[in-house]
Amino acid sequence: MTPPVQTYQYNVRDSLSRNLLRGFWKMMTGFRKYYFIAVVALAISALMNTSSFLLVRHFVDDILPTPQVMELAPLIALAFVILAALQGTFSFVSGRFASKTAESLALRLRDAMYDHMQRLSFTYHDNMQTGELLSRSTSDIDAIRRFFSEQAIGVGRIILLFTINFVALLSLNVGLAFISVIVVPVVVLISLFFFGRISRLYERLQEQEAKLSTTLQENLSGVRVVKAFNRQDYERAKFEKQNSEQYRRGRKFLIMHSLFWPISDVVCFAQMIGGYFYAATLVINGEMTVGSYLAYVSLLTMIINPMRNLGRLIVDMSTGVVSYKRVMQVIGEEQESLVAGAHQPQADLRGDVSFEDVSFEYEENTPVLHNISFSVKAGQSVALMGSTGSGKTSLVSLLPRFYEYTSGKIALDGIELRDYPRGWLRKQIGIVEQEPFLFSRTIRENITYGVGRQVSDDEVIAAARAAAVHDVILSFPDGYNTLVGERGVTLSGGQKQRVALARTLLKNPRILLLDDATSSVDSETEDSIRQALLRLMKGRTSFVIAHRIQTVMHADLILVFDKGRIIQRGTHEELLAQPGVYRQIFELQSRIEEEVEREVSDVVGLPV
């Protein structure tokens, strides 16, 4: 069973609406007829059910007293079975179409949400917590699914049952019909009252459950501390506190349940006894038939009992509505276009980059870059030095248009950066971060991630070799097919970086952004990575963020940053020739070598 095509033929953003009902209605585009079928089938099923009561009435009143009962009884029995079969079939049809709608809408939302999130801006993700987005895309979507598959259809069912059976009641006896529904509003109110409370108590129970889990988890992950301080008894007492609180809250929740059912039972019984009495009196007085009485008994049950669930459904529906709002709030965020751009380039980038008076701020009025100007020719390398927070990383984040600069002009090959489509730009730019993010996939999949074409094994191995990570990979149990992360191997910072390097090599970008790419690498591999990086930088415009003179000295242009401004610029030689921070760093490093010598000779000279 593949999902219906119309699932995908709709843009969820079209159902953004201030009016909730309108939003729901639009969201159901393509499935309204299914849902309609579900409701109609439900009505038919209820109708068949009611008819079977009336059939019994007919049987008792019109056939039993007559001599034809011998011949007609089998027919009535057959009719009864047929009605039941129809009722069953339509109830199945209704359930099937309702769940088709609900599951398809859930699929539609899941897909939309997934895709939407990867198209929201960096700024949005910077300000949004992972857990928050995660709960909206999983549990909230599930609540919406239940809204359509259980709650909305459940409320519909109760209303249909009420209407159809009430009409049938009216056909029996109008006065009796009205007397029989006196308690309906009472039952609904009681049920609303209790389930409102029950759902609050349930939330409190869940909160406590989370606390209990935290206590447990901290105990387990801190087992060393617990044992080292011999605090087992203290931990027991701590857990006991949370555990007994959980018990108390569970108890309250259960007590509320144990009150609701008997109280609503008493109300329903009162209605039934009163109704039975009135109906029986009507029969005794000859105003109604025995068969009608029997039908009445069944009809009454079908009207009153479902009402007890109405409160629960309405309370649940309100959580569904909250979830819907939470999901639509994310969906309502503007995506950043990957394809829009005044300039649609036909060929690859050459790589000339120029910054003219560029300023940038993440939040209004707190600029992180002030009037930055410099330019590099294609294939040249720029090194950026400066303390944390001086604006180096912000500067390189502007090039793939992760963020939009506030003023000034950045040009790539002479064309304004803003005119390039984001998607194309990102294909042209390769990034190796300080702490690369790897996915829980195999190493091979991580290397080929985002390359966007079929890659042969030879190519993958060549890239891994060039990034000096091939031998490491072969030492894992499944080689290139080893999973990264919890289920597989945990890679060290340096290994992750080299995998990311291999990934970038395969991508073959025109512009390279290296954010402190050698800092977390141990000394054995440092040289091989440096070699790999140099190979990678060859022929590409490169931006290198680094702390060490060794790494930056060969750059065509060195920019020294402080508080969002360039305070020094030039080549290694030029910068050494002038007083300033760069020279200080250089001198420090040569002094360090002297210092090492001195320390060693000091100690070694000591008498043992």
Added chain:
Amino acid sequence: MSSDFQYEEEDFSSSQVNTSILKRILGAVRPHWKWVLGFMVSIGVVSAMESFFTFLGKRIVDEGIIPRNTDALIHNLTIYGVVSIFFAMFVFAFIFLAGVLGQRVRYDLRKAVFDHLQTLSFSYFDKTPVGWIMSRVTSDTERMADLVTWGMLDVTWAVMNIVFALFFMATINWQLMLIVLVMIPILLRVAMWFKNKILVEYREVRKINSKITGTYNENITGVRVVKALRREEENRREFDNLAENMYRRAFRAAWLSALFLPVVQILSALAIGAILWNGGIQVNLGTMTIGGIQAFIAYVTFMMWPVQDLARVYSEMQQAVASAERFFSLMDSKPDIVNKPGATNPGTIRGDIEFDNVTFYYQPEKPVLTNFNLKVKRGETIALVGPTGGGKSTTVNLICRFYEPKEGRILIGGEDYTNYTLEAIQSRIGVVLQTPHLFSGSIRENLRYGRLGATDEEIEEAAKLAGAHDFIITLEKGYDEEVGEGGVLLSVGQKQLISLARAVLAKPEIFVMDEATSSVDTLTEALIQRGMEVLMKQSTSFIIAHRLSTIRRADRILVIEHGGISEMGSHAQLMQLRGHYYNLYTKQFRDELEAQFDPFAVPERSSLDQHLPGQVVAAGD
């Protein structure tokens, strides 16, 4: 919790229900047998009354309505009213008793498993993921509690209901009752088949669902990489496949559920048809009443509920039994390290420490320490250096008796330490871990962990000694500031300072520290060093050292490699050897000087003076 553990736990091995496990599950309610008796009796009464109501309905028709006897009508309705009051009371009783008992059993089971966990040894936690244990304590206890309360209740209700209904049907007309009797096993079989199918489907749905959650999670946390690598379309395609899979499974599960009740209903309708046919004829012959037919229809229509309950409990029972098997496997695991019979608490463990030919391994084929010998004088400070995996951590774990030697002995004050109780040793050891572990709660609570009886003054005193006091008082609530889950609200350096202060407060006789490798700012670093000094002065200390200042301060340095000591001596001795230590030290020295100098960090320049020789600092000015 890893999503993968979730799938694994869904698998259950036994489709056959193991009776000894069932007995053990029942053991959980044994202490509360009165409650069990209470809800069983209540539900029994409730189901008898339910059947009786239907029977009363028949009497109202046959005795009151048809003979037009108002007195009989009122009489029967009065009974109806009185019984319904009792009915409501018993409904309250069974929900209350079973529900509250369920919560109580959960509480008991969680308590039992938590208490047991506190006794288990390190080796257990090494090989058992935290997520796995968490599921045992949370979801498995819940399933077991549900089985012994609601499960037992539902089965009792269903069986009693069927029995009472059959009894009343027999009193009305036993031949027709036989038709129903034949139908029940058929209904049960069909219902069980369905419930099992549905359960399997939903388990699949849950599996895929946890995969979907994992995929979402990764796409949110890795969104910057996704965007940088321009992989949106491919990701979407991959996700579509997964989500469609989910759709297929969920839809299948949903329509199977939607099919279940209609099928059972149609089966019951066949029986009702037979009753109408046969009963109608009997009414004509005078052997059956109209009220009787009505009652039969009601009994049979209602019969589907107990049947579906039985089927549901049966299929859930298999899951609960699987839960119980895992739960009891945890409860049955024995701690490796226990007090020897006759182990004593000497009152102090100050004294020389000796490793006598110690061999240790986690897996027999991979020895970590082999014939390791070491003598440490009381009060000495030992620095352990060497490559990862060389055996440094194992050495200190053995001292703490988190593990015991596989061969050889460890002597404290000349006595084999296994002759002492675990409490005697572990309550006198102060441990500071590489990644400090804090518990959610206030700073004060975390410090007090070191000595539960400590007064606020003593806590502050310890914090001052460890150099944590100064930063603590700058916090808004000072010592009452919350540290967050696992200490997330504090920086790494702050956490280290607190865990040092915690150890200071414990006044340990042996101090064990695994120095952090991650860099902290120079000021914090200086404070940490000061805190360590305090501890090193008062106890025999073992430091897995990563910083030169620590190494230099040690009385003796051990280079541990390949499961043994490759070099040992003072700093000067080892430097003169020009071996491993020499290489290690000079590299480290270079790195540290470099790392500590940041030409841009002007305000912190002054704190550098304490660490770098004067001329280097001068270069920066």
